[in-house]
């Protein structure tokens with residue numbers, strides 16, 4: 001399998017954590033590409049018309065996206081029953097917490113594009129502030145409900161939680177999430193020690 005990726009992408013890193021946990025990381029060749037809105041890579045677009053990473057080329061040549069679909073594919077392929085439970089309230093819970101952590105990640109990546117990729121004269125401060133506020137509110141919710149949010153074994157939501165906070169450290173260190181949301185620190189530190197997380201961030 002081939003994974004179009006970039007070490008700076010939290011969606012890629014979430015996927016790599018899951019791939020390692022599924023015992024499939026060694027079967028994945030990484031092809032690093034740099035993408036940004038407004039600078040279309042049409043060659044890559046022949047594989048993924050949305051021109052976003054991660055995108056996984058399976059052995060049959062299918063190009064899978066987005067990160068959730070790739071994780072779901074890897075989990076099913078590995079026959080793993082805990083990373084994403086098959087049904088019931090456990091599945092709903094993992095999907096719900098994945099949606100929250102992934103949503104924060106999406107707001108963070110969007111803000112990165114708004115503040116870094118977009119030429120200064122086209123920036124819209126109200127949108128940037130709104131993005132930061134959603135990130136803040138999401139983190140505040142997690143801070144207040146962390147035991148419930150990460151209850152149960154390591155799963156897709158835990159992988160997304162750690163990838164999301166690592167991205168905030170990488171791009172938005174000034175937000176100071178450890179000070180504002182101290183309940184997140186201990187689970188983050190514990191998850192960061194897992195071999196699947198270390199494997200996804202070899203340079204850390």
Ligand SMILES: N[C@@H](CCC(=O)N[C@@H](CS)C(=O)NCC(=O)O)C(=O)O
Pocket residue numbers: 008009010011035036037038051052053054066067068109
């Ligand atoms: N919902 C997608 C989001 C993927 C995404 O936003 N990837 C970014 C990199 S972090 C990207 O490819 N950006 C290039 C672009 O949007 O032009 C997923 O979960 O895979």
